[in-house]
Amino acid sequence: MTLKNNNKRFNKTKSKLPFKERFRKNAIVYIFLFPILIHFAIFQVFPFLFSFVLTFMDWRVIGNSEWVGLKHWVNFFNDKLAWKALWNTFMFSVYYIVPTMALGLILALIINSGVKFAGFFKGIFFLPVVTSFVIIAGLWGWLFRGTDNGMVNWVLNIFGVDSQLFLSDSGQALIVLAGLSIFKVAGSTMIYYFAGLQSIPNQLYEAARIDGASPLKIFWKVTFPLLKPIHFYVAIITTIGSFQIFDSAYLLTGGGPNYATTTIVFYLYQQGFSSLNLSYAAVLSYALFFVILVVSLIQRKYLGKESSFY
Amino acid sequence: MKKFFTYILLFILTFSFLLPFLIMVLGSFKEVEYVLLDPFFWIPNDPSIANYTYIFRDGIFLRWILNSVIITIIPVFSQMFLCAVLGYIFAKKKFPGREAIFWTFMAVIMIPQQLLIIPKYIMFAQFGWINTYWALIVPELWGIMGVFLIRQYLQGIPNDFEEAAYIDGANDIQIFFKIILPLSIPVVATVGTFSFISNWNDLFQPLIYMTEEKMFPVTVGLASLLGKEGNFGVEMTGSTLSFIPTFLIFLFFQRYFTEGIQMSGLK
Numbered sequence: 001m002t003l004k005n006n007n008k009r010f011n012k013t014k015s016k017l018p019f020k021e022r023f024r025k026n027a028i029v030y031i032f033l034f035p036i037l038i039h040f041a042i043f044q045v046f047p048f049l050f051s052f053v054l055t056f057m058d059w060r061v062i063g064n065s066e067w068v069g070l071k072h073w074v075n076f077f078n079d080k081l082a083w084k085a086l087w088n089t090f091m092f093s094v095y096y097i098v099p100t101m102a103l104g105l106i107l108a109l110i111i112n113s114g115v116k117f118a119g120f121f122k123g124i125f126f127l128p129v130v131t132s133f134v135i136i137a138g139l140w141g142w143l144f145r146g147t148d149n150g151m152v153n154w155v156l157n158i159f160g161v162d163s164q165l166f167l168s169d170s171g172q173a174l175i176v177l178a179g180l181s182i183f184k185v186a187g188s189t190m191i192y193y194f195a196g197l198q199s200i201p202n203q204l205y206e207a208a209r210i211d212g213a214s215p216l217k218i219f220w221k222v223t224f225p226l227l228k229p230i231h232f233y234v235a236i237i238t239t240i241g242s243f244q245i246f247d248s249a250y251l252l253t254g255g256g257p258n259y260a261t262t263t264i265v266f267y268l269y270q271q272g273f274s275s276l277n278l279s280y281a282a283v284l285s286y287a288l289f290f291v292i293l294v295v296s297l298i299q300r301k302y303l304g305k306e307s308s309f310y
Numbered sequence: 311m312k313k314f315f316t317y318i319l320l321f322i323l324t325f326s327f328l329l330p331f332l333i334m335v336l337g338s339f340k341e342v343e344y345v346l347l348d349p350f351f352w353i354p355n356d357p358s359i360a361n362y363t364y365i366f367r368d369g370i371f372l373r374w375i376l377n378s379v380i381i382t383i384i385p386v387f388s389q390m391f392l393c394a395v396l397g398y399i400f401a402k403k404k405f406p407g408r409e410a411i412f413w414t415f416m417a418v419i420m421i422p423q424q425l426l427i428i429p430k431y432i433m434f435a436q437f438g439w440i441n442t443y444w445a446l447i448v449p450e451l452w453g454i455m456g457v458f459l460i461r462q463y464l465q466g467i468p469n470d471f472e473e474a475a476y477i478d479g480a481n482d483i484q485i486f487f488k489i490i491l492p493l494s495i496p497v498v499a500t501v502g503t504f505s506f507i508s509n510w511n512d513l514f515q516p517l518i519y520m521t522e523e524k525m526f527p528v529t530v531g532l533a534s535l536l537g538k539e540g541n542f543g544v545e546m547t548g549s550t551l552s553f554i555p556t557f558l559i560f561l562f563f564q565r566y567f568t569e570g571i572q573m574s575g576l577k
Contacts, residue, residue: 024481025476026403027482027483028395028403028482039451040418044418046429047425047429047430048418048421048429051426051428054432106319107323110319113316121320121324122568123564126560126564126567126568127557128327130507130556130560131511131556132511132553133513134529134533134536134552135334135549138532138536138546138549141536142333143333183330188571191568191571192571192572215312244422244424247513247514250517250533251513265424269517269518272427272431273518278428278431278432282425285425285428286425288424289422289425292420292422
């Protein structure tokens with residue numbers, strides 16, 4: 001009891017330090033935090049709230065804006081193209097997430113297997129991650145030219161496969177775009193997996209080897225399950241990234257052919273900044289936000305539970 | 311035997327990861343005027359710098375590079391400094407509402423950029439910021455992810471240095487510059503490299519805020535080349551030139567990239 005009282009008194013005297021003394025110890029908080037909070041309010045909080053208000057208005061770039069209630073939300077639910085865009089985005093995720101994780105894991109396994117110059121190869125696999133989408137998309141467009149003399153078609157022809165149309169084929173275009181993203185992002189999933197592999201204690205491998213397990217069996221029974229927290233984290237970030245895909249669709253296909261690569265962000269961009277229908281674009285951005293929120297909550301619930309394996 | 315297969319696989323993967331970059335650099339020295347009949351059209355039999363002189367002919371490409379430099383360098387240094395200050399505040403300072411503010415920041419990361427861009431476009435149009443550098447610089451002056459990284463890092467550093475300096479009569483601005491900042495150089499470098507790559511490579515935001523050709527950063531400029539030129543050599547030249555700064559940063563700061571990625575993920 002006395003101790004508690006003493007503590008209280010101590011705290012009181014501490015808070016009654018002369019202003020000069022408090023300022024000496026906390027000047028940096030007084031000087032920097034306030035402007036940062038204002039900046040945060042202007043560029044993050046206000047836009048977030050404002051975009052919600054926008055969905056109930058007809059916002060005009062020139063002229064008077066007016067309240068229209070739920071008009072844009074009703075339009076959204078009846079807009080076949082918006083649902084197609086959501087579906088395309090979902091299909092993009094299907095083509096993209098697992099291959100990116102698998103390729104990242106394979107790269108990490110190779111780097112971690114004791115090859116020479118591992119750091120050098122790690123750098124090469126990471127290079128596309130730091131390269132802009134514009135550069136890679138430009139190259140991709142030439143590699144996947146839908147004519148007989150495109151490079152990928154040339155390789156396919158060697159193996160006796162007919163030339164493909166790729167970006168001009170509504171069934172293939174989205175897959176080619178997913179391939180681009182896999183190439184660009186696998187390097188960063190590699191880094192996560194590499195860190196995960198290094199945290200697995202060596203004794204586990206040794207024990208498995210002494211028990212006579214084959215390398216493949218060690219991988220599936222020891223390595224793969226122990227990487228569960230990494231699988232979880234990588235799955236979340238690749239999923240969120242895949243829903244925001246825009247650059248490659250904008251650069252290579254313009255949403256076509258026949259809307260096959262119109263993803264939700266591309267559709268949002270078209271509605272907002274080509275048709276200047278900003279309010280409807282805000283509705284689409286909320287749809288995107290909602291999908292991302294739901295996906296991360298589901299993943300947190302079902303995958304997150306087992307994230308601590310030891 | 312197992313090693314042999316690993317090396318074969320490593321070789322194939324390395325080749326396929328490097329090939330696009332090889333095509334880009336070699337292709338920039340190739341003049342292609344006719345229909346491309348050969349899949350290996352990008353190998354220059356007669357290397358020439360004609361594409362380079364062509365791309366610099368009217369100075370617009372140089373202007374794009376300059377724009378990119380401006381909208382990248384200012385946020386990079388500002389982010390390194392402000393994220394360090396904020397990381398220090400949230401790691402070491404005690405004040406009411408500290409945790410609430412920090413976790414509000416972290417919650418906001420969940421909001422996709424695409425949601426904020428529409429209201430920001432309207433705001434910036436009101437501010438008269440469209441087609442000015444302000445639209446791409448001011449919102450990027452600090453970043454939540456950077457604050458998070460530096461806070462994590464500083465939480466792992468004991469308070470002893472700081473307390474000793476207080477006893478010697480230093481104020482906390484001095485402490486920040488003399489003790490905290492030098493201690494956090496590795497993580498500050500990570501924040502800087504991340505910021506460099508994300509600003510230099512950003513396409514979505516400048517595409518919306520910059521509509522005049524002379525205000526394009528190099529990403530948007532290059533995208534407009536892809537659209538209208540259809541000239542392989544010129545495209546590859548533009549790509550190579552805009553790739554050089556990224557590549558140099560990557561070459562010198564690779565360690566900070568990979569460490570930063572790990573830190574952001576495995577908290």
